[in-house]
Amino acid sequence: MQLYLTLSPLKLAKGLTLGVVFFTLTSIGVQIGKFVFNYREDWTVMFNVDREMNLPTFYSALMLGFCAWLLSAIASGKQAELEKQKTLSDANDDAPVKYRYFQQWKWLSIIFGLLAFDEVFMIHEILIIPDIADALRLPAFLHSMWVIPGTILVVIFLRKYWNFWLYLPQKTRYHFALAASLYISGALLLEMVGSYITVLENQQNPIYAGMAIIEEIMEMMGVIVFMYGLLVYIREWQQKINIEIKIII
Known part of the structure; x- marks a missing residue:
């Protein structure tokens, strides 16, 4: 049995972005209900991007997990290419081994997992x-x-992956740089701003709530841009990835 899955990078990115817009609007609605109308029902936590173990959390986790899977697929393909090149190199001393970065793809998969x-x-x-x-x-x-x-x-990661990033195609470098900028700015820089607000005031104020929403949205958009960049890279590298499904008892 063969399963076929067709993905359009742009359509997938647009669809996932609509999900981010949905959670942004619901989170804003939750905060308006909380601070303007003093509406604090428990069910609203499920739509608040600044809370854990809820719908936005699982949405983000699924996107990160899908990126990890894509990275693992790329790593496997690159390793197969490298082994093939090594075989050719052994048979012909003049045949160069052109790609040596499959380990970086593999570790990226682990990091995203x-x-x-x-x-x-x-x-x-x-x-x-x-x-x-x-x-x-x-x-x-x-x-x-x-x-x-x-x-x-982050600093160690950037140093370790600098040469790898330079080796990538220009379009992929742009996507990865934009994704990293969005994700790191949200996860680290805005987290610092949120900490500053918390110490001066507390977390129960609309300024902190708004900052937390922006932080989470930047992280999710960073993941979407990265996913889009991966799919475009795969499309230009090889259009098909074979998926083997084995069912065991």
Whole structure:
């Protein structure tokens, strides 16, 4: 049995963006109900992008997981190409081995899988410990302490992947750079702004709520741009990816 799945990068990106628009509008509606009409029913939490284990959370996690799958498929294809090139190189000393970056694709797949897991279970929030932040006399914008190791990991990642990024086609470099800018700005920079607001005021105010919505929307749009870039890259690299499904008892 063969299954065929046809994807249009642009149509998929537009469809997913409509989902982001939906969650943006519902989150704004939730905050208006909360701060203007004092409507705080429990069901509204399911549509609030600044809460966990709800519809926006699972939406983001599914997109991250799909990116992880695409990256894994690319890594497998690149590894097969490299093995073929090595075979040709062994048979002909003049045949060069042209591609050496399949490991970077593989690790990107792992990273996005971890991001999807963290999106659901919010592991990074374990490091948000106000008492320790106060004891260390951290500035207000660092009270969400996870941004410190997060920033360090981003710097390490950028250094490790710089040559890989330069090797990519120009169009792919643009998509990946835009995606990273959106995601990192939302996840780190706006998180710092939110921490600053929380220390000066608290989280129960419309300014923080609006900042949190913008933060989450930037993250989701960053993932959509990255997904679009991956699909365009795959389309220009090879139009078909074979999917084998094995059913076992």
